């Protein structure tokens with residue numbers, strides 16, 4: 001479906017699969033190529049089967065592929081499982097593993113490397129393989145050599161050169177012993193950034209002036225913490241590992257209330273623990289940003305696998321009714337800009353903002369053309385002492401529902417923020433038996449903020465031909481596959497499919513979604529869960545029933561082959 | 574474009590702590606809010622509130638520089654009656670909220686107030702972790718050995734055998750020992766007081782607030798409505814002051830022994846104080862390098878932006 005080159009690296013956890021695959025995509029990003037990588041792994045530190053799937057090419061690469069051109073197999077298990085998925089050849093350690101010719105695809109080559117001969121240290125088998133790969137793909141060896149030098153910079157020149165030497169021996173061996181596989185990847189001159197979704201969230205937080213991040217480790221959200229923990233002391237962000245997710249969010253609320261931009265991040269299980277505090281933030285009108293990275297549920301579920309099963313948990317979190325904003329970014333760029341925007345929204349509307357991500361979006365790596373770290377900062381409205389007479393009303397009932405804020409330490413505005421229902425001054429009315437008037441007023445004030453927030457959020461945009469035969473609806477990481485499908489189906493100016501990606505989740509953009517869906521010729525939802533949660537939300541908010549469903553809950557991402565087939569079927573139906 | 578994009582925090586007025594020299598002298602009444610406490614007449618919490626107001630005025634603190642954080646319970650209503658910045662949060666979650674606020678603005682004097690159910694029951698996990706972090710926080714627990722607000726169920730400090738609404742045949746669990754728990758968790762200031770001794774309570778509270786590090790003040794604060802056993806009289810017959818008996822608060826094992834003294838004689842006062850341990854804020858690398866987060870500029874300089882992006886090339 002495109003002229004991308006696909007490399008898979010497989011082995012057991014601990015074999016250095018990710019670093020091998022990451023080195024390759026980094027080389028490609030430096031050579032002006034686009035890259036996409038998805039690591040299929042399990043929740044074990046050593047062993048298991050890990051498959052790092054990369055696709056690179058001169059044009060935008062949207063997703064991973066169904067098969068690969070070259071497989072680097074780092075153990076026998078990978079040879080046995082994946083060899084038939086390699087179109088051109090399988091690189092492996094010929095001293096330790098065996099590849100039978102009949103386990104190859106017709107035309108594919110067995111590319112055994114005599115590692116003991118090529119490397120003084122068998123642990124460097126990945127580096128030998130990367131050297132050979134440079135030869136097989138025709139990519140410049142120097143780019144690999146430079147990257148190895150950078151990687152081992154701290155270890156001194158001797159180690160640096162030893163690694164380059166080992167890579168070179170792989171390169172030379174391939175030159176002398178392997179046939180030309182007919183692979184050519186046209187490189188370009190624009191160096192691209194390569195990052196993961198979680199890194200995009202983390203960088204977005206730094207750019208937006210987030211000064212407090214608290215979290216409890218949980219896959220697949222932990223890499224946000226891993227990026228921010230060392231960066232905090234460099235850019236002035238306090239990082240606090242909390243004793244649990246309840247504490248993580250409550251700490252972030254305390255920090256947000258005290259006047260700094262604060263964020264926490266977790267997965268569905270941790271978010272379950274946070275829910276009570278989400279309502280607290282809304283009730284005391286403290287700004288806070290929460291990143292919820294979904295993984296396979298229920299319960300501990302599939303800790304290292306993707307899913308989009310937490311939509312209703314996020315929408316229904318915490319008792320009662322309260323204002324909140326939920327955004328589910330679509331791409332890495334969107335992940336970055338959404339985070340920056342989330343801090344503005346949290347402070348403008350003084351409410352919790354939830355960024356709903358999924359494992360695939362958060363953990364896959366992709367090239368990004370560029371990010372503008374010089375983001376807009378809007379801290380909302382602030383009170384001045386004695387502005388409204390002597391008495392400070394922290395929860396002043398205004399047209400927009402937003403009350404000017406004050407923070408502890410400021411002169412003349414001391415007030416109490418209460419999780420009980422309170423009046424404009426913040427005084428509790430929960431124990432006053434009959435004050436329905438104040439209750440209604442305060443409830444209306446808080447909920448009114450969402451009418452204004454709704455106008456502030458980007459409406460969904462229908463992409464592709466307006467009158468396409470089929471409208472594909474999806475959210476989160478599904479977007480990239482939807483894009484890929486649109487390109488595939490609409491070749492040569494055809495009008496077969498258009499796509500409606502949903503990014504703003506709450507307040508739900510029911511008007512815009514209705515306009516698109518009630519006009520569509522055929523509609524299909526594509527999401528990674530069992531019960532089509534987004535389709536159900538759409539029905540709840542617009543009355544529109546999406547008849548066709550492409551759902552997946554096995555933990556692996558959507559793949560292009562089967563998705564293509566499903567769309568074909570629906571188009572024919 | 575200038576090197577520094579955002580010069581300020583975007584706040585129109587950055588919270589600055591009033592220097593001691595500029596403090597106007599305040600009386601305990603200055604710490605009274607307009608809201609009248611809704612506790613039952615003679616509830617022990619009245620004594621705690623007045624003692625806290627006395628302590629703050631004695632220390633010359635300004636209401637604006639204090640943040641009082643509570644959970645949920647009768648006792649947790651205290652911030653509403655105490656004229657400082659206040660937060661009345663969730664049942665059992667006051668400590669993490671206070672931790673976040675303190676880390677955001679270490680210049681604030683942060684006081685946490687709540688009940689034994691709040692702190693030693695639902696919130697005991699946070700208690701242990703907050704104690705071991707040694708942030709400069711003062712935690713005042715109104716320990717009435719019962720759940721007051723929910724009308725009289727057993728709490729984590731209700732004694733064995735005591736009959737309550739939820740233990741009609743008597744408690745069969747061993748109660749939490751807050752003093753010992755705080756001590757083994759690494760608390761640097763552990764004290765106990767009694768609402769029937771308001772002057773002593775105010776003195777101990779002042780010491781606790783002055784202590785640099787985490788301080789626990791467990792207050793016997795009788796629930797006159799639901800605890801008919803641990804009454805004012807019950808305590809009056811038993812309590813004595815450690816400082817009158819030559820107790821050395823620097824001595825950890827002595828403090829530990831005193832923590833287990835219960836029955837005929839119950840000690841009040843400062844059990845333990847260790848001034849040698851640095852606070853969390855003093856060790857946090859970001860706070861050390863940048864000062865209070867709340868006072869920092871927002872946004873990155875061009876140099877910082879480039880440096881971050883370089884990491885992805």
Ligand SMILES: Cc1ncc(C[n+]2csc(CCOP(=O)(O)OP(=O)(O)O)c2C)c(N)n1
Pocket residue numbers: 645646647648649664687688689690691692715717719720721722723728796
């Ligand atoms: C999550 C949650 N569970 C239960 C409650 C109900 N509740 C409110 S206060 C309280 C116990 C109060 O006891 P304590 O903390 O000792 O305070 P006291 O009223 O005795 O001062 C309980 C169980 C609640 N508010 N939130």
Ligand code: SF4
Pocket residue numbers: 611612613615616617618647648717721722795796797798799
């Ligand atoms: S119920 Fe008990 S704790 Fe609550 S106010 Fe009354 S006396 Fe105090």
